[in-house]
Structure formats: C-alpha cells, structure tokens
C-alpha cells in the first residue's frame with residue numbers, strides 16, 4: 322500500500338463552515354483562525370453572550386490542529402525541573418494548574434455537547450535513551466514527587482518489561498494524559514459555538530487589521546468587517562498580520578506518520594524525553610508517531626509550507642519505529658504529513674491582550690504543545706473581552722515578557 326501524503330486527522334469529514342451566505346459587516350469580536358484556539362475562543366465568547374465572527378482562510382483545523390500528534394499533555398513544556406529553575410515553583414504550578422483546568426473543560430465540553438473525538442485518558446511515559454536523559458528524568462521526577470504531583474520512575478528493568486524492547490534506559494510515568502482526534506474536537510466545538518450564535522466562516526483570509534477611532538476594520542478577501550475587538554488565533558503565522566511578532570513566534574515544521582492498524586503494542590502514550598519523538602496508539606491499533614525534525618539540515622526552522630514532506634525526517638520516523646520495536650518491522654505506513662508549529666524562545670505561548678494595543682488579543686506560540694492550553698486560553702481571553710475575568714493567565718504566558726508597550 323502506498324503512503325498518502327495527507328494528515329490522518331483531516332480524513333473525510335465536513336471541515337468547511339459558512340454560518341451565513343454573506344459576511345456580516347459588524348461583529349462584537351473577530352477571531353482570526355479556525356484551529357483549536359480560534360474555535361475555543363469563539364465557543365467561550367458566544368457562551369458569554371457575545372457574537373463573535375471566526376474567519377479562517379482554509380478549512381477548520383487545516384493548520385497545526387489538524388496535523389498534530391493527537392496528544393493532550395498535562396503540565397509544562399519544559400521539564401518540571403527546568404521550568405522551576407526558569408520561572409520559580411509558584412508559576413510552574415500555575416502552568417500545571419492551567420493545563421489541568423483545560424483537561425477538565427475538555428472533558429465537560431465533550432460530554433455536554435456529545436462531541437465524539439476519540440477522547441481517551443491514558444498514561445504518558447517519557448523515555449530516556451541516554452544516561453544524561455535518564456538522570457534528568459529522575460531529577461524532575463523527584464522534584465515533582467516532593468510537590469505531590471503524580472509521577473513514577475521506571476528503572477531499566479521496568480522500562481524493558483513495559484516497552485518490550487531494550488532501547489531505553491529509564492522512564493517516568495505520568496498518570497494524567499489524553500489522546501484525541503483534534504479535528505473532530507474542533508468541528509464539535511464549532512457546531513456548539515454556532516448554536517450559541519457564533520458566526521463561523523471558512524475560506525476567508527484576513528488581509529489587514531486597522532485600528533480606528535473606535536474599534537477595528539478587518540479587511541478580508543471577501544470584504545470588510547467592523548469590530549470592537551480582535552483575537553489573533555493564527556499560531557505560527559501570526560507575524561504576517563502582526564509584524565512585531567517576527568522572531569518572537571517562529572514557524573517550525575513538524576512531521577508525523579500513521580501506521581496501519583496493528584496489534585496493541587502500548588497501553589500508554591509516550592514521548593522521547595529529549596523531545597525528538599512522540600507517539601500514541603489509538604484504540605483502532607493505529608500508531609501516530611511524530612518528531613525527528615533534527616534529521617533535516619534546517620531542523621525545519623522557518624519553514625511555513627505544510628504541503629510537502631521532508632524525506633530525511635520521514636525516513637527518520639519510519640526507521641525509528643522499525644528499528645526500536647521489532648513487531649513493527651513490517652507494518653505499513655498509511656499516512657504522512659507536515660504541519661507548522663509556532664515556537665517561542667522560552668517554549669511558552671503568548672496569551673492575553675497585546676501590550677499597548679487595547680482590544681487586540683492573542684493566543685499563539687505553544688511551541689508544539691497547544692492542545693492542553695488552547696481550551697483554557699480561549700476561555701480566559703473570552704472572559705477578558707467580556708469583562709468577566711475568572712481564569713487567571715499564568716505569568717509565564719503573558720505577552721508583555723516579549724513585547725514592550
């Protein structure tokens with residue numbers, strides 16, 4: 322069977338949305354981008370009684386959201402220890418808390434709106450392949466345990482037994498993690514937002530945002546909209562509309578593969594502890610595996626084209642699965658795709674109002690880990706706009722750390 326160069330997650334399903342025939346001329350809030358961030362923000366805005374208009378230049382979830390690895394990881398992007406060193410304990414715990422809130426919101430939303438997105442709570446195992454990685458895992462694990470965070474350490478014998486292979490030296494196991502079908506979550510949430518009077522329009526590209534005496538003019542390829550507030554949910558591409566973000570959120574291309582359904586090999590999801598690979602095995606037996614961008618001479622930094630594959634990365638992904646897990650020697654690779662992530666220097670996103678630009682909000686720059694942040698981020702931004710702020714945005718996420726007024 323030949324591999325299809327498309328994302329498994331974007332497989333046939335209705336991703337185009339047109340709430341009405343024509344774009345409205347006025348909106349309470351314009352949300353630019355129809356990935357998890359934009360749709361979550363629109364959901365919460367409409368939940369709070371505002372009428373947002375979402376403008377997406379392609380289909381829903383056609384950006385990173387429909388091209389990712391399907392993980393919903395709790396906690397910090399950096400290791401717990403690195404995060405404590407960088408931000409202190411209180412702010413690191415605030416980041417953990419934010420992702421935990423997001424997970425609870427996800428659980429509630431999926432239940433309340435009957436969103437079938439293959440949501441499955443599972444363990445997450447970080448695997449070390451070198452002594453320095455094993456030591457770093459152990460140090461982070463001990464620090465987490467000392468702060469009552471649930472985590473367990475597997476030594477060499479335990480990791481061999483649990484992975485049925487001998488390539489790993491040690492691992493940590495975190496009991497709270499989820500896997501899901503991201504595009505199905507976005508579509509389900511978009512339908513719920515639409516029922517709450519959100520207006521969602523795909524195939525509309527925003528060309529410019531211009532501040533006016535009151536509010537903003539949003540110029541699109543299908544006409545102009547006047548609005549009081551604007552939310553940039555534009556991920557890696559944010560700098561096209563906000564040049565001040567050039568170099569602050571940097572596009573980095575990621576690549577992933579999906580195997581054919583195969584016998585159950587893992588009863589946990591996993592990541593390589595040096596962040597070079599991440600995998601889930603779905604309930605249908607299919608393994609989704611991404612990473613290995615270090616195999617490309619550019620490390621895929623600065624690349625914005627998600628319509629092509631990097632063969633060196635693709636070969637790295639396939640060779641890793643084949644060479645590390647003998648039962649996967651002959652498994653077919655059915656899908657392979659790329660997507661564009663937005664990276665920041667400290668690996669944390671920018672969430673909130675842009676400094677010195679009242680009425681302009683952003684949530685972007687998740688550095689490859691947006692799923693567990695975007696739902697609570699959308700809620701926090703919607704609350705700020707409606708003046709009912711309840712969800713505190715952790716300090717390490719605030720845009721002012723990069724952007725001066």
Ligand SMILES: Cc1cc2nc3c(=O)[nH]c(=O)nc-3n(C[C@H](O)[C@H](O)[C@H](O)COP(=O)(O)OP(=O)(O)OC[C@H]3O[C@@H](n4cnc5c(N)ncnc54)[C@H](O)[C@@H]3O)c2cc1C
Nearest residue numbers: 354356357358378384385386389390392527575660691692
């Ligand atoms: C290969 C890969 C694997 C990943 N794995 C994981 C993972 O396992 N877990 C995880 O948490 N995260 C993962 N990520 C990151 C995650 O997908 C992102 O953090 C998340 O999807 C960001 O969501 P978003 O809505 O902010 O951005 P996007 O999904 O990129 O959406 C932004 C949208 O804005 C639209 N847009 C941009 N400019 C305009 C404009 N001018 N006008 C109109 N629309 C515009 C784009 O078309 C796009 O649809 C991965 C990413 C990739 C690429």
